[in-house]
Amino acid sequence: xxxxxxxxxxxxxxxxxxxxxxxxxxxxxxxxxxxxxxxxxxxxxxxxxxxxxxxxxxxxxxxxxxxxxxxxxxxxxxxxxxxxxxxxxxxxxxxxxxxxxxxxxxxxxxxxxxxxxxxxxxxxxxxxxxxxxxxxxxxxxxxxxxxxxxxxxxxxxxxxxxxxxxxxxxxxxxxxxxxxxxxxxxxxxxxxxxxxxxxxxxxxxxxxxxxxxxxxxxxxxxxxxxxxxxxxxxxxxxxxxxxxxxxxxxxxxxxxxxxxxxxxxxxxxxxxxxxxxxxxxxxxxxxxxxxxxxxxxxxxxxxxxxxxxxxxxxxxxxxxxxxxxxxxxxxxxxxxxxxxxx
Numbered sequence: 178x179x180x181x182x183x184x185x186x187x188x189x190x191x192x193x194x195x196x197x198x199x200x201x202x203x204x205x206x207x208x209x210x211x212x213x214x215x216x217x218x219x220x221x222x223x224x225x226x227x228x229x230x231x232x233x234x235x236x237x238x239x240x241x242x243x244x245x246x247x248x249x250x251x252x253x254x255x256x257x258x259x260x261x262x263x264x265x266x267x268x269x270x271x272x273x274x275x276x277x278x279x280x281x282x283x284x285x286x287x288x289x290x291x292x293x294x295x296x297x298x299x300x301x302x303x304x305x306x307x308x309x310x311x312x313x314x315x316x317x318x319x320x321x322x323x324x325x326x327x328x329x330x331x332x333x334x335x336x337x338x339x340x341x342x343x344x345x346x347x348x349x350x351x352x353x354x355x356x357x358x359x360x361x362x363x364x365x366x367x368x369x370x371x372x373x374x375x376x377x378x379x380x381x382x383x384x385x386x387x388x389x390x391x392x393x394x395x396x397x398x399x400x401x402x403x404x405x406x407x408x409x410x411x412x413x414x415x416x417x418x419x420x421x422x423x424x425x426x427x428x429x430x431x432x433x434x435x436x437x438x439x440x441x442x443x444x445x446x447x448x449x450x451x452x453x454x455x456x457x458x459x460x461x462x463x464x465x466x467x468x469x470x471x472x473x474x475x476x477x478x479x480x481x482x483x484x485x486x487x488x489x490x491x492x493x494x495x496x497x498x499x500x501x502x503x504x505x506x507x508x509x510x511x512x513x514x515x516x517x518x519x
Contacts, residue, residue, distance in 0.1 A: 188216035240293035244300035260475030288314035295482040317485035331481035341379030349387035352515040353419040398426030443513035462510035
């Protein structure tokens with residue numbers, strides 16, 4: 178077993194300095210603290226949980242791992258992060274923001290050094306490599322997202338499979354037969370982002386059940402990429418009469434491009450978007466949309482991780498919680514019965 182003395186030797190400092198760094202009882206330089214944190218990570222050192230409990234040591238900090246990459250809708254992520262921060266303060270906790278580019282090392286560092294009492298992960302992949310680390314480290318954790326195997330975790334997410342199904346059923350009810358699904362970029366699907374794959378799976382299942390012909394086309398969301406995506410769709414399926422859009426940045430370009438192609442929405446082409454209400458309302462025509470409340474994700478995730486922190490502190494087995502938030506279909510001006518084809 179790795180000891181505190183082993184960490185001290187690895188970092189080139191005294192055992193008392195390591196103790197001060199981990200307990201926060203004395204101030205040490207940032208350079209020394211970083212060396213100690215790196216030594217803790219390299220060696221896989223875990224402070225004695227019993228000793229920490231006897232000392233009543235809690236950091237009263239929750240680490241929130243936020244995604245910062247081009248494929249995410251940053252305003253949505255920040256809304257969730259703000260809601261989590263506000264809810265954490267209601268529990269007497271502060272929030273430490275980490276970026277997901279730290280990956281598994283960031284999770285190990287937080288758990289090993291006692292920087293936080295619990296962790297919330299965002300942008301969860303179906304096969305997320307951070308999850309085995311969370312289980313191995315034993316730190317209380319909640320996920321905003323649903324992995325393939327949520328055992329031993331608490332998770333909250335939108336029910337993306339049902340969101341996709343609602344889109345397929347609504348367009349089928351309107352008599353559409355040829356539908357295009359405009360999703361995220363190929364990068365998002367390659368990294369197995371749960372929100373993208375589950376929506377597509379739910380749409381595909383119900384589209385096949387309703388006898389619809391459909392195309393799925395990834396799209397980066399820029400005007401140029403959306404133009405290329407639409408051109409390929411119309412070349413492959415010129416009888417397409419409806420579009421489902423999950424990539425929020427592609428909505429505006431798609432509407433402009435349909436008008437430029439002489440297709441009026443909704444008379445010639447129906448458009449349904451998976452997006453927040455304010456975004457659906459800002460377009461002309463106002464968009465039929467499938468939406469779920471965003472800020473509740475942050476609130477529920479904090480409540481879940483606090484329940485696990487409390488259970489762990491009292492020696493009880495934390496209860497796994499899975500909360501899928503039901504989406505709502507709001508019919509506006511952008512969908513109509515399928516046009517009659519001669």
